Amino acid sequence: MRVLLAAGATETALIEGISAAGASPELMAHTPAADAEILAYGEPTAAPVTPVSPTGCPTPAAVTRSVREVIGFDVAVVDAGLAEPTTAPTVDLGADVAPGADVREDEAVPDAAAIFDRAHGYGASLPDDELLIGETIPGGTTTALGVLTALGEPTGVSSSLPENPLERKRRVVDEGLAASDLEPGACEGTPLEAIRAVGDPVQPTVAGVAAGALESGTGTAVTLAGGTQMVAVAALLRHAGVDAPLSIATTSFVADERGAELEAACERFDCDLTITDPGFDAPEREHVAMTRYCAGEAKEGVAMGGALSLVPDGRMADVRDRFETVCDRLGIDAERGGEGGRGS
Amino acid sequence: MRVLLAAGATETALIEGISAAGASPELMAHTPAADAEILAYGEPTAAPVTPVSPTGCPTPAAVTRSVREVIGFDVAVVDAGLAEPTTAPTVDLGADVAPGADVREDEAVPDAAAIFDRAHGYGASLPDDELLIGETIPGGTTTALGVLTALGEPTGVSSSLPENPLERKRRVVDEGLAASDLEPGACEGTPLEAIRAVGDPVQPTVAGVAAGALESGTGTAVTLAGGTQMVAVAALLRHAGVDAPLSIATTSFVADERGAELEAACERFDCDLTITDPGFDAPEREHVAMTRYCAGEAKEGVAMGGALSLVPDGRMADVRDRFETVCDRLGIDAERGGEGGRGS
Numbered sequence: 001m002r003v004l005l006a007a008g009a010t011e012t013a014l015i016e017g018i019s020a021a022g023a024s025p026e027l028m029a030h031t032p033a034a035d036a037e038i039l040a041y042g043e044p045t046a047a048p049v050t051p052v053s054p055t056g057c058p059t060p061a062a063v064t065r066s067v068r069e070v071i072g073f074d075v076a077v078v079d080a081g082l083a084e085p086t087t088a089p090t091v092d093l094g095a096d097v098a099p100g101a102d103v104r105e106d107e108a109v110p111d112a113a114a115i116f117d118r119a120h121g122y123g124a125s126l127p128d129d130e131l132l133i134g135e136t137i138p139g140g141t142t143t144a145l146g147v148l149t150a151l152g153e154p155t156g157v158s159s160s161l162p163e164n165p166l167e168r169k170r171r172v173v174d175e176g177l178a179a180s181d182l183e184p185g186a187c188e189g190t191p192l193e194a195i196r197a198v199g200d201p202v203q204p205t206v207a208g209v210a211a212g213a214l215e216s217g218t219g220t221a222v223t224l225a226g227g228t229q230m231v232a233v234a235a236l237l238r239h240a241g242v243d244a245p246l247s248i249a250t251t252s253f254v255a256d257e258r259g260a261e262l263e264a265a266c267e268r269f270d271c272d273l274t275i276t277d278p279g280f281d282a283p284e285r286e287h288v289a290m291t292r293y294c295a296g297e298a299k300e301g302v303a304m305g306g307a308l309s310l311v312p313d314g315r316m317a318d319v320r321d322r323f324e325t326v327c328d329r330l331g332i333d334a335e336r337g338g339e340g341g342r343g344s
Numbered sequence: 345m346r347v348l349l350a351a352g353a354t355e356t357a358l359i360e361g362i363s364a365a366g367a368s369p370e371l372m373a374h375t376p377a378a379d380a381e382i383l384a385y386g387e388p389t390a391a392p393v394t395p396v397s398p399t400g401c402p403t404p405a406a407v408t409r410s411v412r413e414v415i416g417f418d419v420a421v422v423d424a425g426l427a428e429p430t431t432a433p434t435v436d437l438g439a440d441v442a443p444g445a446d447v448r449e450d451e452a453v454p455d456a457a458a459i460f461d462r463a464h465g466y467g468a469s470l471p472d473d474e475l476l477i478g479e480t481i482p483g484g485t486t487t488a489l490g491v492l493t494a495l496g497e498p499t500g501v502s503s504s505l506p507e508n509p510l511e512r513k514r515r516v517v518d519e520g521l522a523a524s525d526l527e528p529g530a531c532e533g534t535p536l537e538a539i540r541a542v543g544d545p546v547q548p549t550v551a552g553v554a555a556g557a558l559e560s561g562t563g564t565a566v567t568l569a570g571g572t573q574m575v576a577v578a579a580l581l582r583h584a585g586v587d588a589p590l591s592i593a594t595t596s597f598v599a600d601e602r603g604a605e606l607e608a609a610c611e612r613f614d615c616d617l618t619i620t621d622p623g624f625d626a627p628e629r630e631h632v633a634m635t636r637y638c639a640g641e642a643k644e645g646v647a648m649g650g651a652l653s654l655v656p657d658g659r660m661a662d663v664r665d666r667f668e669t670v671c672d673r674l675g676i677d678a679e680r681g682g683e684g685g686r687g688s
């Protein structure tokens with residue numbers, strides 16, 4: 001079992017009101033690097049910030065790291081277009097991988113096909129029996145909406161904000177499609193075109209690794225660890241003609257928001273769905289980080305739902321204990337939460 | 345506990361008869377990348393070769409990986425001047441890190457000071473309680489001899505070949521010092537000058553990470569995992585004025601070759617010394633890879649001795665079992681050994 005984290009950036013995240021993955025636009029650019037370092041080392045090392053939402057909810061990387069500290073699993077972070085440097089160990093797929101442009105530009109990911117090919121080769125090279133693939137990319141639910149719309153698929157997506165700015169995202173995507181001279185549904189069966197027009201560089205990375213692992217003949221099982229962003233990757237894979245078994249593992253927070261729609265999407269794209277509840281509403285827990293997750297902040301990301309799905313029965317309380325420790329280490333106060341995106 | 349692997353290259357390795365880390369010069373350039381992939385994934389993924397000596401002895405990475413599969417430990421591979429690409433996750437310290445030149449050029453590592461500084465910052469940023477730092481760099485014992493000579497320190501070094509070509513190495517180092525207008529001992533107290541003149545890029549990386557970790561005030565314990573190359577790093581650190589406690593952990597194969605000299609060097613540089621015997625001469629083992637290690641091939645590298653030192657009492661037979669499995673996976677035949685540096 002290996003957890004792969006595709007970490008990248010899109011300028012789409014800088015559009016006002018789109019993302020809560022970081023307290024300010026300047027600091028948000030460091031979120032994927034910081035998430036990678038938290039997963040690898042337990043805290044940010046080179047990144048100048050601990051990602052917390054404007055209201056102080058810590059990044060899902062803190063949850064994924066907590067699971068890792070309890071049960072242990074191998075990690076590989078793939079550079080899928082990081083905007084800022086990191087000292088987390090990262091897999092370098094090649095020079096074509098760069099942060100994505102704003103989807104309202106003509107091309108959001110000009111090298112989508114090359115990224116997919118390199119990621120495919122990498123995925124095919126991995127000897128693991130089981131891969132769990134997550135993402136960290138601020139703005140990723142908007143680009144998920146982008147590719148789903150371009151593919152002509154149903155387009156509900158989740159949000160890292162408690163009030164989902166879905167209408168705003170739809171307007172951004174509509175502008176993006178118009179800028180690329182595309183109608184909704186125009187990219188049916190041509191998923192790399194959809195990414196190139198209105199996607200982000202994490203999408204061809206995750207899809208490529210998944211397709212390569214599934215098609216290599218070594219029988220690797222692939223779980224897409226995430227919510228609506230991974231539904232979009234599943235759609236991309238199915239439109240690419242990949243028909244191997246595929247699973248999605250996400251959190252109860254995503255399911256609480258999108259329940260029936262999520263199940264319908266998984267059925268549509270022929271994915272097994274696993275939903276895991278970390279029990280942050282346990283009555284003895286009053287840590288503000290857990291309270292904020294229960295209030296619908298953050299919800300998912302950095303393979304959180306997939307990591308939680310690996311926790312054996314009876315160990316979730318250990319994960320919650322560890323999450324408190326990790327929050328302490330990250331300077332998230334149990335009563336007041338994190339200070340929005342403070343530098344270190 | 346984290347095992348850090350500094351992986352790099354020096355053109356010094358291309359000098360005839362210097363190194364056994366790969367069967368041919370062309371394939372040897374891939375050895376550090378392949379070692380990193382074996383440690384990270386269990387087998388080469390992008391590297392086109394499994395490193396085996398000309399007589400078929402597998403890389404020490406296979407031993408270190410076997411230990412990892414038995415006891416589990418976190419790994420971070422640092423790009424310390426890789427000559428060929430790898431898909432192992434690597435830490436990128438910055439653009440100054442490049443393969444080293446032949447020590448017989450004027451400058452072997454022009455950016456030694458910048459590499460040390462970046463590595464220092466990285467080492468200081470790590471939250472680990474304990475770091476074990478290894479290396480993979482063909483030609484590294486010659487550059488170790490280089491810096492020891494430049495520092496004016498005793499200069500016995502080990503070899504990956506059963507018959508150590510020490511006189512050849514000494515001639516290369518003498519030429520290297522002459523090309524840099526230096527007498528032996530000229531770099532006493534100026535270790536970065538020694539590296540710049542006749543060292544390799546792995547040396548300032550390992551020394552920098554070690555110094556940063558030791559000086560960060562977090563109380564990180566540092567073990568240099570290797571033989572004579574790590575003695576050279578210890579010398580560099582002491583000449584840099586780093587006086588914190590330092591340990592060296594190596595294999596019985598190095599100790600068998602250099603016993604008293606190794607102990608004297610550790611005393612001289614105030615290092616604790618741990619020697620671990622993997623028991624490859626156990627009577628029930630007839631695997632040719634073990635036989636070759638017992639005959640004095642390879643001896644050490646890729647943190648092998650340090651990894652072995654982590655194995656709890658009573659688990660070494662499990663490591664030997666696993667080593668046979670890893671050799672199978674790498675295509676090393678139990679009776680015939682590996683075919684020298686075959687491509688995959």
